[in-house]
Amino acid sequence: MLEDCKEREEKSWKFIEDSQVKEAECRRLLEESEKREKESQNLLKESKDREESSQKLLQESKKKDEDSQKLLQLSGEREKELGKMIETKEAEIEKCIEETRQTKRDSHNLLLDSERKQEELENIIKELKSRLTNT
Secondary structure, three states, rough: OOOHHHHHHHHHHHHHHHHOOOOHHHHHHHHHHHHHHHHHHHHOOOOOOHHHHHHHHHHHHHHHHHHHHHHHHHHHHHHHHHHHHEEEEEEHHHHHHHHHHHHHHHHHHHHHHHHHHHHHHHHHHHHHHHHHHHO
C-alpha cells in the first residue's frame, strides 16, 4: 500500500516535470510565433510602403508620358526613343507593383499562419494547465 502511494507520487512528480517541460516549450514556441507575427507585420508595412512608392512611380511615369507625348509631336526620331523608354519604365513599375502585391500576399499569409500557430499554442498551454490542475 505504501509502495503504491510512493509509486503514484513518483508518477505524479514525473508528470508535473514533463508538463513543466512541455509548458516551457510551448512558451518558447509562443514567443517564436509572436516574433514571426512581428516579422509579418513588418513585411506587411514594407509591402504597403513599396506599393505607395510604386503608385508614386506610376504617377510620375504617367506625367512623364504626357510630357513625352508633347515632345513626340516635335521630333519624329525622338519619338521612337521615348516610346521605348516609357514602355521599359512602365514594365518595371508593373513588375514592382506585382512584386509588392506578392509580398503583401505572402505577408498576409505569414500573419494568418502565425495567428493560427499562436492559437494552437495557446490551446496546448490551456490543455497542459488543465492537466496540471487535474493531477
